[in-house]
Amino acid sequence: EAGVTQSPTHLIKTRGQQATLRCSPISGHTSVYWYQQALGLGLQFLLWYDEGEERNRGNFPPRFSGRQFPNYSSELNVNALELEDSALYLCASRMESPSTDTQYFGPGTRLTVL
């Protein structure tokens, strides 16, 4: 069974540009979560999508946005990039089930803002 996939692996942008990151969940998983891990810091929750809808968002400015498509894949968009947006962006998926909260992570996208 294929795991969570993310693209691109690396992304280099300059300040003020926009970045689009993509995530494909494990087959059968309907929830997608986005996290930011800046250098030396823990996982910071960004966004949670389920069944195409945004369920919750973390304490990030509105220039961080995303969406989930009918096939449950997801995009994270970061507008007006700032230097401090440089981080590893992780996507995780979860199966819709009352018996598990386990999230499974992709390898991440390393975003560098110059």
Added chain:
Amino acid sequence: DQQVKQNSPSLSVQEGRISILNCDYTNSMFDYFLWYKKYPAEGPTFLISISSIKDKNEDGRFTVFLNKSAKHLSLHIVPSQPGDSAVYFCAASESNYQLIWGAGTKLIIKP
């Protein structure tokens, strides 16, 4: 306000010995707890979980202990191996499918 705390940023353990990673939480409504392992530049990997109806769960070399009265959980790794060197995150949820994460503990296994 951090609801899940891992107070040790790093831990160094001799190969073959027991590694004990600790996690404290403040929300008594948390009912599911998980441990993840993360290598640099990779996504976290699920290790082991425990629900609040249990106080212990074991999977091979990994055992998670939950003390609800103390709002404390711990991950024991026995015996510790060089490949266990990584950052370990604990996470908790309140049956709403959103995980609250600790800041992580970097485990270093010395040969």
